[in-house]
Amino acid sequence: MTEPDMPTPPWERARRRPARVRVPLTRERIVDAAFVVLDQEGLDGLSMRRVASELGVAVSALYAHVDNKGELLELMYHRLFDGFELPEPDPELWQEQLKDFARESRARLQRHRDMARISMGQVPFTPELLRHVERLLALLRTAGVPDRVAAIAGDMLSTYIDGFVAEEGVWQERYQGEDTKSWSEIREDMKEYFGALPPDRFPNMLAVANLMVDETNDYRFDLGLDIILRGLASYVKEPPDAS
Amino acid sequence: MTEPDMPTPPWERARRRPARVRVPLTRERIVDAAFVVLDQEGLDGLSMRRVASELGVAVSALYAHVDNKGELLELMYHRLFDGFELPEPDPELWQEQLKDFARESRARLQRHRDMARISMGQVPFTPELLRHVERLLALLRTAGVPDRVAAIAGDMLSTYIDGFVAEEGVWQERYQGEDTKSWSEIREDMKEYFGALPPDRFPNMLAVANLMVDETNDYRFDLGLDIILRGLASYVKEPPDAS
DNA sequence: GAACGAGTAAGAACGCTGTTCAGTAAAGCA
């Protein structure tokens, strides 16, 4: 194609690399494409074939860079923690620090459709992610949370966050099939459903139905978080007191 | 076909019912078969075809009784609550009652492989299951938990229970691929893995590693439960005091 | 400069999946 003897002219030289349209496939590019597919089709529509087509590439090409779909999901899960640094533990501020951690986690999960569902299926015990777990444990332990409590508190927080965001996603998904209803419309539907319950058999449901529906998700998330934090705090002994 | 007046002769009586080898397919029988498959193959191996073959029936026959696989999973989820009655709320005993509820839930989830994973994907807002939610809410509200807290506490408890049992299942599954290792062997492996971490970079992990591994799952489950219960209790005002 | 070897991508294939649909056999009713 090119004359081997001739020097490449400057305009070519500038063009050379971009000329080969075929940008080499990398894990990074595959994960990028996977996120595009995830946002468009959701987790159930995230297939290797769809990711490949997003890259303009054959399916089998992916398997040179990724062992299987499970590993691809794991790589996506790792993205969740990119640049996610937990602060230096401050015993005075541990509750606020934990709240910030939880809110940041939720925000990151919300950045991609069904991301919470992916997260729920993963265990952060890979070498890269252990650092993160370590920092979370540091936060809890320097706060004075007993070791045996701290050992499961991290799990509990993550489970709560994943579960909450996943549930948010379910409601959103369930109602955007046809009309892409807004949250306020969903709320109206829910209120109608709960309001129609026979009052004699469901007095407690009716009593809290409005609260379940009216409050913003942000508020409900923080409230659930507070329940856990108060529970944790109940195990923290005052520093100067008895051991 | 049968003479309504005449008594059925004994030879007929013996042959009649068993003669039609084909026991009619029902939702119940399909769900039964689905549980057999679930226990043998796990959730990932639970396919409509496999369920059909368990019944000695064509796949398409299932679809006369069940809309789709999702509905089958929903029916299996409903089984979880068969005969699961919550006690009459007693304000004095609410913490114990809640613990009993949680332990019973966990035990039921553990009765079938991957049942927790199925449960996580379901919302108990179907007419049959609302009764259960109502009872749970009754427990919380008569205990003095404020409405806005009770409104999310039920969700939180369920999420915790599902998440815990699902995680138990993951460890079990991960290690029974080859040798069907026992829990004690799994523990040994984990201890070795955590023990090999560089102590300067993972001091907190190392400090709690033994606790994460040594304690029984029952203990860890109850401890997590206590965290939530203490959190909830912190919202309960004393009865005689200020409103 | 030519030959080679490693690594990348393509294409077809395998065995599975959930679901649908036209056809058939059996059961219930007149």
Added chain:
DNA sequence: TGCTTTACTGAACAGCGTTCTTACTCGTTC
């Protein structure tokens, strides 16, 4: 006894994750 309704079958469709053989391109070495 014949007819209608129901219950089931078998084949098919489109899609899935994964593997394997083949083609090709690149950087390196002789």
